[in-house]
Amino acid sequence: MADVTWTDVAPRDGLQNIAATVPTEVKVRLIEGLLGAGVPRVEATSFVSPRWVPQLADASAVLRALGTEALPRIRVLIPNRRGLELALEHDVRNVLYTIGATDSFNRRNVNRSVAESIEELDGLVADARSSRCDVDVAVSVAFGCPFEGLVGPQRVVDLCEELVRRGVDEVGIADTIGVAHPAAVRDLSTRCFGVVPQGRLSLHVHDTRGLGVANVVSAYEAGVTRFDGSAGGLGGCPFAPRSTGNVCSEDALQAVASVGGRHGCDLDEYCLVSNALAADLGTDLPGKLHRAGVWTAAQVEEQVS
Numbered sequence: 001m002a003d004v005t006w007t008d009v010a011p012r013d014g015l016q017n018i019a020a021t022v023p024t025e026v027k028v029r030l031i032e033g034l035l036g037a038g039v040p041r042v043e044a045t046s047f048v049s050p051r052w053v054p055q056l057a058d059a060s061a062v063l064r065a066l067g068t069e070a071l072p073r074i075r076v077l078i079p080n081r082r083g084l085e086l087a088l089e090h091d092v093r094n095v096l097y098t099i100g101a102t103d104s105f106n107r108r109n110v111n112r113s114v115a116e117s118i119e120e121l122d123g124l125v126a127d128a129r130s131s132r133c134d135v136d137v138a139v140s141v142a143f144g145c146p147f148e149g150l151v152g153p154q155r156v157v158d159l160c161e162e163l164v165r166r167g168v169d170e171v172g173i174a175d176t177i178g179v180a181h182p183a184a185v186r187d188l189s190t191r192c193f194g195v196v197p198q199g200r201l202s203l204h205v206h207d208t209r210g211l212g213v214a215n216v217v218s219a220y221e222a223g224v225t226r227f228d229g230s231a232g233g234l235g236g237c238p239f240a241p242r243s244t245g246n247v248c249s250e251d252a253l254q255a256v257a258s259v260g261g262r263h264g265c266d267l268d269e270y271c272l273v274s275n276a277l278a279a280d281l282g283t284d285l286p287g288k289l290h291r292a293g294v295w296t297a298a299q300v301e302e303q304v305s
Contacts, residue, residue: 035073101159173192
């Protein structure tokens with residue numbers, strides 16, 4: 001039985017920074033490959049304005065191509081109430097709403113203050129509940145903001161507490177610009193457990209400065225069991241300067257397994273998905289495992305026998 005719930009965000013967070021339009025069929029193939037590799041949940045797309053993120057303009061087409069059978073394991077990012085309405089038209093059962101830990105980032109990301117985003121939550125959660133749709137919220141720039149600098153842990157804890165009070169299903173802390181380190185991740189995770197029930201706290205990290213996998217392991221050892229990552233390490237945030245790729249899913253899952261975590265994914269299949277994605281995009285991806293391959297002592301013994 002898996003004790004880690006992994007969400008792969010490559011189809012949404014991973015692709016959104018790519019300037020050239022990625023064909024809908026490539027996105028669908030990626031999502032289906034991830035589901036086939038046993039990934040519990042895939043962040044498939046977003047109902048954000050195509051003017052802001054042109055890459056995701058085909059959100060409706062992607063969801064139609066996936067069909068209803070995929071919906072229980074699909075999450076969709078929404079920027080506002082209108083985004084929720086569009087998601088519900090496709091019978092989406094899980095949406096993600098983001099709120100920055102700072103006003104500067106939140107205004108840059110969704111063109112409103114933190115307080116205004118929080119106030120929108122009540123109606124959003126109520127509408128989602130009436131349609132049997134779960135609402136998750138990610139607290140962006142939880143460790144550091146590109147416009148305001150270091151973010152104090154208590155600010156994040158207070159925001160997480162408010163989100164729980166307003167009925168959010170999952171609360172995520174996100175290292176949007178990749179400035180977190182293992183000690184900071186352990187500290188903030190522990191603090192957040194004071195206001196977020198265990199099992200409802202998640203972590204989203206970037207590998208901008210090479211600490212993504214270490215940060216996932218640190219959070220897991222602190223008790224976090226829900227994580228985001230991206231196949232091959234693809235991704236970044238278009239509204240955060242120098243925010244390079246998300247932590248590589250298969251690399252991080254391998255590390256979690258090495259310290260006893262059970263994730264239920266097939267890492268060999270995961271690597272095939274990342275290799276196929278690299279081929280489809282015509283570029284190398286920053287992750288390691290999909291290039292090196294899964295290694296076990298049994299495989300070595302078989303080769304030398």
